[in-house]
Amino acid sequence: MKGKHIKIFDTTLRDGEQSPGFSMNLREKIEMGKQLERMGVDIIEAGFAISSPGDFLSVKTLAETLKECVVASLARATKQDIDRAWEAVKGAEAPRIHLFLATSPLHMQYKLKMTEEQVLAQAIEMTRYARQLCPDVEFSAEDATRSDRVFLAKVIEGVISAGAGTVNLPDTVGYSTPSESYSFFKEMHEKAPSLNHVTASCHCLNELGLATANSLECVRGGATQIECTVNGIGERAGNAAMEELIMALHVRKDVFGAETKLNTTEIMRSSNLLSRITGMKVQANKAIVGQNAFAHESGIHQHGVLANAETYEIMTPESVGLTKNNLVLGKHSGKHAFQERLKTLGYDLSDDELAVAFEKFKLLADKKKQVYDMDIEAIIAKESVQVPRTFKLERFVINCGTSISATAAVSLSKGAKLTERMAMGSGPLSAAFNTINKIIGRTLVLEDFKINAVTEGEDAQGDALVHIRTEENVTYTGRGLSTDVVEASVMAYINAVNKMFYAERE
Ligand code: KIV
Secondary structure (H helix, E strand, O other): OOOOOOEEEEEEHHHHOOOOOOOOOHHHHHHHHHHHHOOOEEEEEEOOHHHOHHHHHHHHHHHOOOOOOOEEEEEEEOHHHHHHHHHHHHHOOOOEEEEEEOOOHHHHHHHHHOHHHHHHHHHHHHHHHHHHHOOOOEEEEOOOOOOOOOHHHHHHHHHHOOOOOOOEEEEEEEEEEOOHEEEEEHHHHOOOHHHHHOOOEEEEEOOOOHHHHHOOOOOOHHOOOOEEEEEHOOOOEOOOEHHHHHHHHOOHHHHEEOOOOOHHHHHHHHHHHHHHHOOOOOOOOOOOOOOOOOOOHHHHHHHHHOOOOHHOOOHHHHHHHHOOOOEEOOOOOOOHHHHHHHHHOOOOOOOHHHHHHHHHHHHHHHHHOOEEEHHHHHHHHHHHOOOOOOOOOEEEEEOOOOOOOEEEEEEEEEOEEEEEEEEEEHHHHHHHHHHHHHHHOOEEEEEEEEEEOOOOOOOOEEEEEEEEOOOOEEEEEEEEOOOOOHHHHHHHHHHHHHHHHHHOOO
C-alpha cells in the first residue's frame, strides 16, 4: 500500500539551535546538514539569516553545499529580512524563503501592535515580495492554533493567492491536544479550500509533551509537511522529534496511511552526531534513540524476545540503524580494509580526511586490542567537527592523591611557540584546566563535564565532554577521545578552547 507522501522539514539547525546549550559552529552545522541530507529530509531550515552574521554565513554555506534537498532561511515578514534570507539561500539548488507573521490576538495586540487588517495586508504583501525573489516561498502564521479561525482562513487564502507554495500552521506554544490538532487541520482545509492545493505544514512545540502526537494528528487532519528536529531539540521543551515521527508513520502506516522518503536506518547516526556535537545526550528511555529503547532487562521480556522478537519489539533495532557492535579491525589492518569498513558504515571521506582518520585508527589499534564500529564512528565524528587548532596539547603531568593537593604541568604549542605552566586545583582535572587557563590567559569557567565509555571493556575509549563559559557568558562544548580518561578530558577542554578562539576569530 502506498501512503500519501509527507515532506519532512528539518529545523534542527534553526529552531533547534536557537535553544540554550545547542549552539553549533559552522563546521558542525555543515556536518549535521550533510547527515540530514544523507538521511533524505526534504527541506533543511539552515538558520535565520538576518539574526547574526554567523547565521547568515551558515545558511549561505549550507545552501551552497547541500544538493539533494531544499535549503530554507527563516525571515520575519519584512523586506529587510526577506532580502537577507534570499541573499543567503539564492546559491542553493532549491532555495526557499520561509517568512512568518503572528496571527493570534495575543501576539498581534501585545507583540506586533497591529490590527487584523494590518497583519493580513502585510502577510500578503511580503509573500508577494518574497515570491518575486524566490520560486519557493513558505508562509508561517505564528501561533496559528490560538488564532481566530475565520481570520486565519483569510490569511491562508491571501498568502496562497500571493504565491506561497507552503502554508505552515504552527502550534507555537505547544498548547494543542491531539484531537484539537486533528480538527484544527480539518477545519482550516474546509475554511480555506486553497490549502488543499499547496503543501499544508504543521510545526508543533512540546510544552505539554504532545508535539509528536499532535503532529501525527495534523497529518490525519490533512497536513502534508511536518516540521521537526533531531532528538526533539528546540526552544523551551523542544519541537516534535523527527525520529519518533518517521518511525510512527513507518510502523503505523495502517493508521496514518502516510510515508516519508527518509532512510530510517540513518536515525541513530543523526541522533548520535547531534549529541556529540552539542554535548547533550538524550535520556536513556527516550523513544527510538534512547540507550534503553531496544534493551530488554526483565527475564520475561528477554525470554519472549528470544522466542520471537515481535513479542516485545514493534520495530527492529536495525530499522533505526542500531547495528550490532561489530568487531572490525585490528592493528594489522591496512588502509584499504579500513576504507571498506567506513564505506559499509556509510562514510565517504576525502583522501585527506581518510588519511587523518586512518592515522587515528592506527594509534587507537596500538592501545586497544579490539576496535569496534562504535570506536570508528567516534573517531570520525570527532574529526569531522574539528576546528583549526589554535592550541595543541604537547604533554602534561598531573600529581594527585589523597594527602596532596593536585598539581598539573601542561605544555601547549601555538604555532612554533611552546608554553609550559603549572597550577593547582581541587582535583586532577581542575588542576589541568586551571593550567590551561593560565597558558591561554583567560578565566574560563567549567560549566559541565561528562565522560562516557564508547564501548565496553577495560580498554574502552573514554569520550569526554566539557562545556566551558567565557567571561562574556558564551558557552562552548569540547570533546576528547582517548583510552586514557584524563587525557580525553584534557583534550576535550582544549577542543572547547579552540572552538572559542575559532568562533571569536570568525
Ligand atoms: O514556533 C513557531 O511558530 C515558529 C515559526 C516561526 C515557524 O518557529
